[in-house]
Structure formats: C-alpha cells, structure tokens
Amino acid sequence: MSSFKVLFHVSDNEIWPKALTNIRNFIKDVGPGGAEIEVVANAAAVAAYYNNEKADMIQQMAELAGQGVKFIACRNALKAHSLDENLRPSFVEVVPAGITEIVKKQSAGYAYIKP
Amino acid sequence: MSSFKVLFHVSDNEIWPKALTNIRNFIKDVGPGGAEIEVVANAAAVAAYYNNEKADMIQQMAELAGQGVKFIACRNALKAHSLDENLRPSFVEVVPAGITEIVKKQSAGYAYIKP
Amino acid sequence: MSSFKVLFHVSDNEIWPKALTNIRNFIKDVGPGGAEIEVVANAAAVAAYYNNEKADMIQQMAELAGQGVKFIACRNALKAHSLDENLRPSFVEVVPAGITEIVKKQSAGYAYIKP
Numbered sequence: 378m379s380s381f382k383v384l385f386h387v388s389d390n391e392i393w394p395k396a397l398t399n400i401r402n403f404i405k406d407v408g409p410g411g412a413e414i415e416v417v418a419n420a421a422a423v424a425a426y427y428n429n430e431k432a433d434m435i436q437q438m439a440e441l442a443g444q445g446v447k448f449i450a451c452r453n454a455l456k457a458h459s460l461d462e463n464l465r466p467s468f469v470e471v472v473p474a475g476i477t478e479i480v481k482k483q484s485a486g487y488a489y490i491k492p
Numbered sequence: 493m494s495s496f497k498v499l500f501h502v503s504d505n506e507i508w509p510k511a512l513t514n515i516r517n518f519i520k521d522v523g524p525g526g527a528e529i530e531v532v533a534n535a536a537a538v539a540a541y542y543n544n545e546k547a548d549m550i551q552q553m554a555e556l557a558g559q560g561v562k563f564i565a566c567r568n569a570l571k572a573h574s575l576d577e578n579l580r581p582s583f584v585e586v587v588p589a590g591i592t593e594i595v596k597k598q599s600a601g602y603a604y605i606k607p
Numbered sequence: 608m609s610s611f612k613v614l615f616h617v618s619d620n621e622i623w624p625k626a627l628t629n630i631r632n633f634i635k636d637v638g639p640g641g642a643e644i645e646v647v648a649n650a651a652a653v654a655a656y657y658n659n660e661k662a663d664m665i666q667q668m669a670e671l672a673g674q675g676v677k678f679i680a681c682r683n684a685l686k687a688h689s690l691d692e693n694l695r696p697s698f699v700e701v702v703p704a705g706i707t708e709i710v711k712k713q714s715a716g717y718a719y720i721k722p
Contacts, residue, residue, distance in 0.1 A: 381707075386606070395618065395650050398650070399705075399706050400706075402683040403704055403706040403710075406704035420510050451517075473521055475514075476498070476515075477522060479603065480498050480518075480603040483604070484496075488713040489713070490719075491721045492618060501721070568628075568632040572628075588636055589635070589636035590629075591629050591633040592611075592637060595718040598718040
C-alpha cells in the first residue's frame with residue numbers, strides 16, 4: 378500500500394531530465410510500490426512525448442510507466458503544439474486540461490513538486 | 493459555488509504568457525465561476541503590471557480580472573523594482589509580502605501551481 | 608509558537624538569490640519565530656553550499672540558519688555533483704532523497720514554494 382502520493386508538474390521541455398532523475402531517486406528511496414506518482418506535462422513539455430530524437434528519454438519514461446508511474450499530457454497543450462494525440466506513446470494518458478488535473482490531485486492529497 | 497481554489501505563483505516576467513494561457517484553459521475547462529483563482533506576482537514578475545510595451549498582456553489580465561481572477565503584487569517586489577504602487581493598474585491588489593499571501597492561501601485550501 | 612510552516616524548494620543554482628530574498632522578506636513580514644522554514648536543495652542547487660566564490664551567499668544562508676531556517680541538501684544530488692557531504696557547511700543537513708523530504712513536509716502541513 379502506497380504511503381506517498383506525489384504529482385510532478387513539468388511545463389518546460391528542458392526540465393524533463395531533471396524530473397526523471399527526481400522520480401527515479403524517489404522510487405529508489407521509498408521502494409517499489411511505495412508511492413503513487415503522476416507526471417503532468419503541459420505547455421511546451423508535451424513535445425517530449427513525441428521527440429524521437431530523444432528516444433532514450435521516452436524509453437526511460439516507458440520504464441517508469443512500467444513501474445506504475447502515470448504520465449499525463451494536457452490536451453490544450455497538444456493542440457497548441459499541433460501534436461496528434463492518437464500518435465502519442467501508449468503509456469501517455471490525455472486529460473482535457475492539465476491544470477485541472479493538477480488541482481484535483483492536490484485536493485486528493487497529492488504533494489506538488491515542480492522539478 | 494466554486495469547487496476549485498487555485499493559486500498561480502508567477503516570479504519571472506517571461507512566464508506570464510504561459511501563466512495566462514494556463515488560467516484561460518482552466519476557466520474554459522471548469523466553466524465561468526467554477527473556480528476561485530488568484531495570481532500572486534513577486535520578484536521580477538511584478539514589472540509586467542507596468543509594462544506598457546506589452547499593453548495587450550495587461551489587457552488580457554484585465555479581462556481575466558473581469559471574470560473574477562484576482563491579481564496580486566508583492567509590495568517588497570514593487571519597492572525592489574522601484575515601481576510606484578499608486579500607478580499600478582486598478583485591477584491589481586498589493587499585499588505586504590507575496591510569500592505570506594501564498595502560504596496563507598495554501599492553508600486555506602488553495603492548490604499551488606507554478607506555471 | 609509558529610503559525611506558518613513553509614518549505615522552499617531550490618533546484619537551480621541561479622535561483623538562490625531570489626529564494627534568500629523571499630525568505631528574508633517573509634521573516635520580516637511574519638516576525639522572528641513566526642514561521643518554521645525549511646529550504647530543500649536538490650539537483651544542481653546543492654552546489655551553492657560549496658561555492659566559495661559566493662561566500663557572501665553562504666554567509667547569508669548561515670545568518671538565516673541562525674534565525675532558525677533549516678537548510679537541507681539531497682544526498683543523491685551531492686553524489687551526482689561529486690560533492691563531499693563531510694565538507695559541507697555545518698548548518699546544512701543532508702537527507703537521503705530531497706523529493707521524499709519535500710513530500711513528507713507537505714504531508715506535515717508545510718506550504719510549498721518554488722521561488
């Protein structure tokens with residue numbers, strides 16, 4: 378049973394490596410299954426899900442998703458960056474508005490982290 | 493009756509366009525009156541309230557204020573940037589310390605968002 | 608008795624001056640002893656604790672520590688930047704994982720601020 382609930386908010390593309398390091402270190406610290414972790418990408422950060430030039434980063438995300446980390450994309454941001462949500466990696470979920478998702482999770486007891 | 497309470501913290505001038513987009517998309521998602529929204533600007537971000545070269549951005553803020561969004565400026569930041577609080581746009585409220593305002597709102601159940 | 612509990616998260620080296628200004632203004636506003644304040648540095652931000660070229664900044668931190676502000680370093684970040692935790696300034700505490708510390712403090716009622 379998870380004792381921690383954490384939401385990571387990623388709104389810049391450049392911040393992804395730091396965010397993924399944060400998440401890996403956190404899981405290492407609390408142990409597998411020790412936390413419910415969700416990553417909400419909005420604004421320019423959604424582009425990373427489609428960046429095949431950084432396939433290793435998408436692979437790292439996929440591995441974390443395999444460990445239970447949820448990766449979310451904001452639909453408004455996808456549209457603003459002309460990204461087709463049907464072409465997203467299969468581990469990425471889309472929500473209508475990233476901010477609403479973040480607010481709801483904080484109401485549900487998730488800690489907020491801006492990496 | 494608003495079901496959501498959200499505080500946006502803006503501490504960099506460059507982040508304003510992203511913040512305003514976040515707020516517009518959020519309102520579109522939850523509907524008019526669906527949230528109590530406050531924007532606290534501190535540090536260099538307070539300068540945007542006085543930037544007549546970006547009058548369109550101040551106009552966007554004014555429109556959001558007309559929809560109930562509260563715009564706050566930190567007095568310490570205004571002083572640090574030699575900005576006269578009497579010359580601020582009428583929709584901007586001044587608080588003695590931006591950080592205190594942010595802390596109080598989180599205690600009052602506001603979600604925290606750093607755009 | 609402190610009425611406020613606040614955690615400042617510093618993950619970029621460049622953000623330290625803004626963070627320290629935030630903290631000083633906040634203490635000035637709520638009065639000495641008016642708040643429990645903790646600063647968690649992770650990622651590249653831990654390097655500031657060792658930057659002797661900015662001795663004045665370390666001195667500012669030491670003064671705030673003297674007023675009760677807790678300064679934390681993430682052990683993962685220290686290792687990643689090849690910084691010896693035994694050589695850190697005496698006012699800095701080390702935690703196994705900065706993210707875990709931030710999450711625990713939010714659970715304990717601390718407001719979260721990303722300067």
